[in-house]
Amino acid sequence: MSLDPTVRERLDQLVGSDAVVLFMKGQRGAPQCGFSATVCQILDGFVPEYTTVDVLADPSIRDGIKQYSEWPTIPQLYVDGEFIGGCDIIQEMAGDGSLAPALGIDVVAGDAPAITITAAAAEALTQIAAQQPAARALHLRIDARFQAGLYFGPEEETSHLVESGGIKLFVDPLSATRADGMTIDAVDTGDGPGFQIDNPNAPALAEVGEMTVSELQQLIASDTPYQLFDVRTPDERAIAHIDGARLLDEEGTALLEGLDRGTMLVFHCHHGGRSASAAKHFADQGFTNVWNVTGGIDAWAREVDSSVPRY
DSSP states (O other), X not given: OOOOHHHHHHHHHHHTSSSEEEEESEETTEESSHHHHHHHHHHHHHOSOOEEEEGGGOHHHHHHHHHHXXXXXXXXXXETTEEEEOHHHHHHHHHHTOHXXXXXXXXXXXXXXXXXXXXXXXXXXXXXXXXXXXXXXXXXXXXXXXXXXXXXEOOOTTSEEEEXXXXXXXXXXXXXXXXXXXXXXXXXXXXXXXXXXXXXXXXXXXXXEEEOHHHHHXXXXXXXXXXXXXXXXXXXXXXXXXXXXXXXSHHHHHHHHTSOTTSEEEEEOSXXXXXXXXXXXXXXXXXXXXXXXXXXXXXXXXXXXXXXXXX
């Protein structure tokens, strides 16, 4: 069956709407499937901004994009109007180094970054490393938003090897361009060792406030202007919803992105996890008054409105 011309025209517009466009289940800040989450995580490591299209919000787009690309699965990545591939291909390209040039990123091999690991951090990392298999090495990854992560994995010949405080640390070339001058220190989290990373290259962190459901109730009853967004799936919203909340689908996202950056934005989901990610995403876009509803609609049903179904 041929693709409906109206759907094709709309897909042409979506594909050409940005240099990097990802058709996925959910939104960048709130993916609704593991494959979409994986591709978002990979892209976050390469580019700070890209456009996502939630195929769950429109069955014609969900089915049409498969005909449009002649590719049977979601997610699907387009760069400069060209179809790149799905999750498996993106993972493969990220691993073999071909994704960066496909995204227009020129990763120039340079010197290893200068990284300081404090004595306290070195001691904590040594203890953690002692519990790892001998073949696993410590890695540092810094994504395009300068969010840093330490993890253990196989040694990589393409990564820089940095030594500090008696610790060997592998840093991939892209992360190395973001890591020079950073310090890794240990902090006590109460549940074991944690790490504090001070990176002079990172931009100022965007802040997100936490709002209780009682405070949301007061906000709704007040004259304060705000926008309330629901980041759950359409199926979840059909089960239960908070009056006045707008689904963060394609239409909702378009409305949000057109708002003044000083608009008060409030996000909720089922329990507060997905909405926290969405709130952080839009705070990073420059919105300055962003809130996450702690406990989500489940807390709303328990503490505010018992007529809202729990699931």
